[in-house]
Amino acid sequence: MSGFFTSRLFFVSLALVVIAATLPLYVSGYVLGLLTVAFYFGVFAMAWDLLFGFAGEVNFGPTFLIGVGAYTAGILNNQFGWSVYLCILLGALASVIAGLVLALPALRVRGPYFGLTTLVAVLMLQNFIVVFADLTGGEIGLTIPDVITINAGANYWIALGFMTISAAILYGLSQSPIGLVLQASGQDPVQAGALGFNIVKHKLAAFIVSAFFSGLSGALLVFYFGTASVGTVVDVAVGVNVIVSAVLGGRRTVLGAALGAIFLIVAGEFLRPTGELATFIVSAVALLVVLFFPGGFLGAALSREARS
């Protein structure tokens, strides 16, 4: 861990954050808005990578955690008019509870079976949002009366700061002894257990942390949008984007996941002139990366550095 502060990765990340922090001084609000969303997405992807890359749990339903956090925060604000910050906090807490619910099957079933359970969780959430349309706004979406701020620069800084802090915590956690135990229990649970590590405790912790950041980020995102809808925070397609981001950026790197998310969102925007082909091109690029650079962006860069 102490080696990190002198490593090249640390200086590159620091430089990137500093450069990113100065962006509001000279780029348009449109670019800032795009990056704001990308940063929240980066946190989704990092939280997912903690579960997959380290705990070895294939979570197909990152949007279950995100959606619970986002909708809880949104509904509380919409129904009771509580303050934005209280709603965001409660949203994150609701997401932690959702994470515990998701962790229960994870401790019993593995691999594709767990993957499906998480997928089912998303489909259930989606169904309930549509069924309880009075409360949730249904398919049209939930209107959220309050926003954090309407200043594009301030929103951008909040998102950047939030992503940086989340990245520091999640990366630190992944490099700590806890992260190593998680990695061990993901790769060979029996052996890790035989070495005397409490796998159940570590996995639960991973789910709680991942859920907390997913939910927090989801809640912040809906207060930025001013609306919560199935298409933006719950739909399976959103979850797919989160997974693709993490794999694209480099699984088991945490920081790479954020890079992947930013790339995915910015690339999607750049390709907008190509119209309906944009998603096709992004998916094709992602597929090529998966096939030819399975380590992802950061994985490829790090292994090159390690070799030289």
Add this chain to the structure above:
Amino acid sequence: MRAFQILIDGFAISALYALGATGFTLIFGVSGVLNLSHGAIMVAAAVAAWAAASILNVGTYAGALIGVAVALITAFATYFAVVKPIQDSRRIPNEEKEIFVLTGTLLWGIMIQELIAYFFTNNAKTVLPIVEGVVDILGVRTPKNEIFTAIVCCLVIALLWLLVNRTRTGKAVLAASMNPRGVTLLGLELTNIFIVVWAIYGVLAGIAGVLLGMFLGVSSYSVGPLTASAFSIVVLGGLGSVSGSLIAAFVVGYLETITAYLVSPAYRTIPALLLLVVVMYIRPQGLLGRR
């Protein structure tokens, strides 16, 4: 009256589900691959059949054949362009191949979906049915097409059963699903068996797709739900167990039909999802699965 209606409609839908899920589970059983581009392949078949019949005017029979052929080609493309490179890759650790195949086929499915949307728009398309008209069964007005769908599904599944249990190639496939290493020790080339399985899969998914296009209609939006329903049926029945998925298909099909008729069409998918969660907790390996 309503009971008969549920019985008839449920049967057609269940048979269609069964056909769609059988190929999916066969591939998993033999090569451990969960193909998340499944829905995209089915929709590709249906849209190809629709385009051939409605734009090129080749007739319904030729259109259906073209649809199945397109599914077969797409299935092979999936295997050779996505699945095989990942399986053969030395840079991907073995224990992570599963997630790479999942991600790869998912992206591939999205690519197919987007291409369909680009060339043929997102609008729902209904393939012209091979048989038209309505008959009266026990007081229920049933489209002949629905009966045709059910019969074709049952016939194809019966043929598949014969193929797997009565032919040499089929027995090799069956053996590979039980113990791949044992099959290679007997001197059979595993890659050839995989190719046979993907061919069977392509034909099954194609027929299921075309029939779905005639029965309910498809659009590029159906890709996700189709994959999800095949996935949940297969897990409910037990991954890799063909008879398990057949049973699960009928359970899910009837559960959905009963809910749609007796409660509300809006809640259609919820009981099946709940059942899936319950099964997952009590019997994680599915109804007939092996661990």
